[in-house]
Amino acid sequence: MSAPLGVYPRKPSAMAELFASEKTLIGAVHLPPLPGSPSYRGQSVAELSRFAVEEAATYVSNGFDSVIVENHWDLPFLKPGEHGYEVAAAMGVITAAVVAELGSRVGVSVLSNAGTCSVAAAWSAGAGWVRVNQWANAYVANEGFIEGQAARTTRYRHEIGADPVKVFADVHVKHGAHAIVADRTLAEQTEDAEFFDADVLIATGSRTGHATSVEEVVGIRDHTQLPVIIGSGIDPGNVAALLAECDGAIVASSAKENGRWWGRADAGKVRAVARAAGK
Numbered sequence: 001m002s003a004p005l006g007v008y009p010r011k012p013s014a015m016a017e018l019f020a021s022e023k024t025l026i027g028a029v030h031l032p033p034l035p036g037s038p039s040y041r042g043q044s045v046a047e048l049s050r051f052a053v054e055e056a057a058t059y060v061s062n063g064f065d066s067v068i069v070e071n072h073w074d075l076p077f078l079k080p081g082e083h084g085y086e087v088a089a090a091m092g093v094i095t096a097a098v099v100a101e102l103g104s105r106v107g108v109s110v111l112s113n114a115g116t117c118s119v120a121a122a123w124s125a126g127a128g129w130v131r132v133n134q135w136a137n138a139y140v141a142n143e144g145f146i147e148g149q150a151a152r153t154t155r156y157r158h159e160i161g162a163d164p165v166k167v168f169a170d171v172h173v174k175h176g177a178h179a180i181v182a183d184r185t186l187a188e189q190t191e192d193a194e195f196f197d198a199d200v201l202i203a204t205g206s207r208t209g210h211a212t213s214v215e216e217v218v219g220i221r222d223h224t225q226l227p228v229i230i231g232s233g234i235d236p237g238n239v240a241a242l243l244a245e246c247d248g249a250i251v252a253s254s255a256k257e258n259g260r261w262w263g264r265a266d267a268g269k270v271r272a273v274a275r276a277a278g279k
Contacts, residue, residue, distance in 0.1 A: 010225050011199065011226065014129070014166040015227040018104070018166065019065050021065045021248075021279075024229070025063070025064040025248065026064065026065060026250045027058075027059030027250075027252070027270065028072075029059075029068065030070055030261055030262065031052060031070065031071050031072065034071050034086070035086045035090055036090075037073065039073060039075065049097035050097075052094050053097050053098055056098045056101060058265040058267055058270060059255070062270040062271040063271055063273075063277075064251070064270060064274060064279075067102065068106070068109055069094060069095045069109070069127075071087065071111055072111060074111065077111045079112065079113070079146065080114050080116070080146070080147075083114050087110060087114075087117060088110075088120045088124075091108060091110055091125075092122075093125075095108055096126060099125050099126045099127055105128055106125075106127045107122070107130060107131060107168065108127050108129075109130065109132075109133075111133075112133065112141065112146070113146055113149060114149075115130065115135075115152065115167075116149070116156040116157075118130035118132065119160070119162050120156075120160070120162075122162070123157075123165055128164070129165060129168055131169075131231075131250075132149050133170045134146050134148050134149065136193050137189060141173075150169075150197060153167070154197055167197070167198050167199050167200070168199065168200040168229070169193045169196075170203075171190050171193050171201050172189060172204065172216065186216070186220065187222075187223040190220045190223040194225065194226055198226065199227075200226060200228070201226050202229055203228060203229070203231065204232040212230045212231070212232055212233050214245060218245055221245060221246060227247040229247055229248040229250065230242055230250065231249075232250070233253075234251045234254060234273065236276035239277045240276055240277060240278065255270045257269070
């Protein structure tokens, strides 16, 4: 039976489908520059795949539940729709190597905000989900004017038969002005992302590595039926308090050897976050 008018039908929890753990920790695998990037230096995709598998192993062998694979060194980032075939191909092959070790609970994020490219890579690799930073509405970022990708991505996902791939969508996206005009509250943006068929919502700080406030997490959680996770700023000092208010977190900078997103994952720092989270 269809839901009453004005009420979103409740989805099965994508977090429960993908992960065995109730409070999920996801490590970010930030890949070196890929083919097509200005900083690419000719490494084979096999070599890049080995890097990704090593990073993933550091996370999961020290208490994390899974990882998300990101082309974070493909700077400056392209806008959605501008990524070449080489990006989807490289991300698919590299992610498939990680999936071979961890299974379908692995995620994919092609920056910036490339929903269709992420879905193509995830589906070809057997990964279970993608992260899309701007799912509904629009904002101004370093890349320029960025529009929500929900309509294009959901249609493309269905067209290639990739409906099982879940979408983790940021609500208050980092690295940009949060609205073109200040007329959309956090509650309204949360409801927009759910209405546009996201599966999991993400709360973040203002930049990579910046802490997400408890108020931001609660403000999203209280206006959605979907699972909510944190997308930036988790460290051993705040992970327990923040996880108490949501379903999980994506962790990067605090788990890196140099405390920055561009470092290698450090076993001791990964373990410190996991222990603080009660893993």
